[in-house]
Amino acid sequence: MSGDRAARPRQQAAVPTIFGINSSIAATLVLISSIIFTLIAYPDSFSLSWNEGRGGFIFAMAFIAAELIGIRQPISKKRFLAAAALAAITIGYFAALPYGLHDSIRDAGLKYGVRSEVIGSWMFMWDFAIMAIFVGVSLAVLFGNKWYKIAPAGAIYLAGSAVILSLDAFFPFDTLGPLQIIVPTYLQIDQAVVRFIDANILDIGKGVVATAKGNLLVLGGLHGPFALQVFWPSAGVHSMIIYTLVMLAFLLKMEIPLKRKLIYFAIGTLGTVSVNIIRIISLTMYALVVTTNVREWEAFHSVAGEIMFLPWLGIYLGIVMYVEGKRLRRLREQQASATPAST
Secondary structure, X not given: XXXXXXXXXXXXXXXXXXXXXXXXXXXXXXXXXXHHHHHHHOHHHOOOOOOOOOHHHHHHHHHHHHHHOOOOOOOOHHHHHHHHHHHHHHHHHHHHHHHOHHHHHHHHHHHOOOOHHHHHHHHHHHHHHHHHHHHHHHHHHHHHHHHHHOOOHHHHHHHHHHHHHHHHHHOOOOOOHHHHOOHHHHHHHHHHHHHHHHHHOOOOOOOOOEEEEOOEEEEEEOXXXXXXXXXXXXXXXXXXXXXXXXXHHHHHHOOOOHHHHHHHHHHHHHHHHHHHHHHHHHHHHHHHHHOOOHHHHHHHHHHHHHHHHHXXXXXXXXXXXXXXXXXXXXXXXXXXXXXXXXX
């Protein structure tokens, strides 16, 4: 009996393994091992404040896992063991911190002119820098010189965080003028929104509830007067820098037209700016409506930025990956349907 017959589908390639473990899972585990160690050894240091803890390690771990789990990239035992050795060295650094290394780093910062008010940024800068070097070098060991097309986001996020912390350590408050440029604009937007809320939605104070001038915001809310002096980190400049680095890393590895990359980057930039403005408005409303107690307000301030920015970044990147994955599958289906069946 003759006739056309569709070709048999190609046999699915076997999932590469190493030591009996899926290679992508094994690579993920070795890369996040140092983060897991610090989480177990120093759980109290994992606060969400961007410059007061290691909370950023959690998001770096999420980036690493999101990019590596599921990839079909074979890894040799020699490369894996080399990465494991690097992980052991990195764990050794974190293990040594309570035994004099922590104090040595602190003393070195003070010696090089870091102000005591921001010495925490200097000390956590080294943690992020060490982790960034470890992740970047380990990826290069595992996947060769094309590692940046496989899983760059975690290393770039860690390196970007280290850069921001170094800027905060050496140029705190408003000493780095160019990064302060956006602050007055943000505060003017905040003033307009808060006044609109007071006039049309909710009574949040007597008289003029918010007055912005330069980087100073004076509030008069339900609990009395409150003044804010806003510097570039609190305005979300650090989140914009980190967004730019991470987004560029994702777009670099994605094989999509340049026009689509620019559109995704522009949308993400607008979203990040919006998140920063919402953060400042939320801090303002907290002082106007909830409390003017400085300690309580500082506690909210220390976590508000990361609570909003990092989930936004993760969700947006997830949406981009989902949309492009769906588009790629549709293109493949169209190509397959256009290919004539074999006889």
